[in-house]
Amino acid sequence: MEDVVVAEDLSKTYLVAEKDPGFLGTLRHFVRRRYKRIEAVKGVSFRLRPGEIVGFLGPNGAGKTTTLKMLAGLLYPSRGRVRVLGYAPFERRPGFLKRITLVMGNKAQLLWDLPVLDTLRINAAVYDIPEPEYRRRVERFAAMLEIEAILTQPVRKLSLGERMKAELMAALLHHPRVLFLDEPTLGLDVNAQAAVRDFVRRYAREEGATVLLTSHYMADIEALAERVILIHRGRLLFDGGLRALVARFAPYKEVRLDLEAPLEPAALAPYGEVVGVEGQSARLLVEKPRLTAAVARMLAALPVRDLAVEEPPLEEVIGRVFREGRLG
């Protein structure tokens, strides 16, 4: 099957006006503007196959949102080639727009003062969805998200979690084949996050949809994506399986210690990298080749009550990659 998303050497440069602080700065800015070129995305290439769910990771300002907007057709790339479902996104042809969706966790498309159903009805008219089909879809999504009861309440009265679920409903009503999700779980509590995640996974599976999602919550990525793309300062750092990512950037195991008595971090430092000490428990990262020896020495020298060896949390792995800025 054809790749659904193709990005080749994708780049975006913004011109941003610069202004010095203060009144003089404002005057100078008024008379003669200085512009700074900001390269938000630099030569990023990747491809997505049909039905894939891919996590798109990077710290704030890495260029994730800019890339998603170029894929969705909101921004024109400064350089490079981009195709989604065979279309050039920026042309925003109806055939393209009818088959994609973009959800932004920090921007609402729901009408604030009106019940969710009003927005849904507008979208049904926009996408030419016949009445019986519209009812069927609303029923199905509402059941999947468990929000049947709130569809008739004004959006402004809904909780953040309910609102996000309703946003997803509005964004998927036309059954898009490609989903660009930008922080869909932003600010949600754990339960709502899990519900949104389950919904996205189920939708993607049942419709065979391709999903590219960004999130700050590693739990989202771990639950949904088998493949991740990492970008940092506009450049692609890594593109591959989650497991490969951990193997490559985290040749560590995490050792959790439960101690008889509290210890200073300095006392633990010889055995590995201390990640956290809290009272009588401590967490260390130990390189895999040294693991057996380190554990043996700890058991011999420290007042250990209990010891466990685990995979390090994904947050730490990713954080480490970004701090070191290593190229994949």
Next chain:
Amino acid sequence: MRYLRLFGVFLLTALSARMEYRANFLAALVIVLLESLGMLFGLFLFYQNGYDLGGWRWQEALAVMGVARFLEGVFASWLNPNLQKISERVQQGTLDYVLLKPVDSQFWVSVEGFAVWGLPSFLVAGLLLAYAAGTVGMNPLYLVLALALATLLFYALAFVLATTTIWFVKLYNVVNFLGAVLWNAQYPVSAFDRPFRLFLTYVLPVSFMTTVPAEVALGRKGPGFLVLLALLAGAFLLFSRVFWRFALRGYGSASS
């Protein structure tokens, strides 16, 4: 056909949104009626004192005011709420969602909103025009055509101005300006001094929005002026589309 359905859905949705605030709704009705009465009284005072507005009879001047009130209705019902929303969308970045819909974006941002506040203006316009038609006679077909074309012309002018909010973001001045334009348009253009008249006719086609439509409907000017009006409205409309497309290229979409 889909656009007609969408227009209907927008109308109903906006209506129910406004109905959410019932008190505001009633207050606005009263205000618009009082304002209309005030304007009428102002015009009445001119004629009461034997002042004649550039050779227009009282009933004819009322026809001009009727057209102006009609446009005021268009302004209050559609233009104002929608144009306000354009700048809001630009600020908040929610214009993104409009651009992602498989619908003409200019159509969407022009007609999504609707405010009932404009309806009393239509009522007043209807009364004024009916009175003028009943007393000095008007061609109803010409009147309808002229009103439609005047509406398009006014819309195109307002939309071009509102489009600049993509760069300047603040719409305050644009709305004030359009309000002033409408205020001037309620009197026959020949009531103004010559330099001012030239300005109103050619620089801002204000006289084409109210005076000319009224003149054609009253038979003071031939139907040829309808063609002229159509050409002017068409040109402005076309320009508004080109300008909107151009502006969208500059729309960076408010970042995350």
